[in-house]
Amino acid sequence: MRFGRRRLFDGLTVAVEPGAPLAVLGANGSGKSTLLLLFAGLLAPTGGEARLEINGATIPARDVPLRVGYVAPALDLYDALTARETLAFLTRARALPDAAARVEATLDRVGLWGRMDDPVAAFSTGMRQRLRLATALVHDPPVLLLDEPGATLDAAGRDLTASLVADGSRVVVLATNDPAEAALCPRRVELG
Numbered sequence: 001m002r003f004g005r006r007r008l009f010d011g012l013t014v015a016v017e018p019g020a021p022l023a024v025l026g027a028n029g030s031g032k033s034t035l036l037l038l039f040a041g042l043l044a045p046t047g048g049e050a051r052l053e054i055n056g057a058t059i060p061a062r063d064v065p066l067r068v069g070y071v072a073p074a075l076d077l078y079d080a081l082t083a084r085e086t087l088a089f090l091t092r093a094r095a096l097p098d099a100a101a102r103v104e105a106t107l108d109r110v111g112l113w114g115r116m117d118d119p120v121a122a123f124s125t126g127m128r129q130r131l132r133l134a135t136a137l138v139h140d141p142p143v144l145l146l147d148e149p150g151a152t153l154d155a156a157g158r159d160l161t162a163s164l165v166a167d168g169s170r171v172v173v174l175a176t177n178d179p180a181e182a183a184l185c186p187r188r189v190e191l192g
């Protein structure tokens with residue numbers, strides 16, 4: 001992957017098992033966010049291809065959003081929608097079953113049950129981050145890509161991200177500069 005003449009990484013293969021989350025570490029600008037964007041299929045590599053394989057099967061590009069939950073600080077939310085409407089939109093876009101119950105259970109999981117009918121415009125920074133986590137969880141993906149998930153969260157919110165990272169049923173990749181978050185992961189890769 002390159003930006004102009006700056007090469008970030010080349011020929012990188014990462015195998016991550018459920019129950020053994022991988023921390024992606026490195027200085028500011030080393031490429032952590034870029035790597036997660038590539039994994040999420042949200043950025044095309046400048047050369048070659050980025051491929052996501054689960055149990056040896058390559059996931060077609062169009063299916064990657066269904067198999068991956070992605071959270072990053074820059075992920076935009078729609079201010080005009082409520083939290084419930086935000087997730088309802090995603091359940092429709094992803095044609096998910098049991099949409100109403102799924103939306104409510106997910107908002108409960110991230111601690112937004114009591115505010116689910118408030119517009120996102122009225123949400124605090126940490127509440128927005130909790131809603132970002134909800135957007136990554138609502139389709140119950142086997143892969144979670146978390147870019148600095150706890151940066152704006154309170155203690156309960158950081159416990160929530162810790163429980164997501166520790167969830168042995170999912171493949172988790174966590175990009176972070178926070179040593180406490182990194183310590184949740186038994187495996188690490190250092191960029192730069």
Ligand SMILES: Nc1ncnc2c1ncn2[C@@H]1O[C@H](COP(=O)(O)OP(=O)(O)OP(=O)(O)O)[C@@H](O)[C@H]1O
Nearest residue numbers: 003006008026027028029030031032033034035177
């Ligand atoms: N859209 C872009 N255009 C040009 N350069 C970019 C772009 N996105 C990222 N870069 C460059 O790629 C490098 C890696 O950026 P990236 O955001 O992946 O780093 P990071 O490790 O996540 O940093 P941080 O710890 O600050 O979040 C930086 O040098 C950055 O300037």
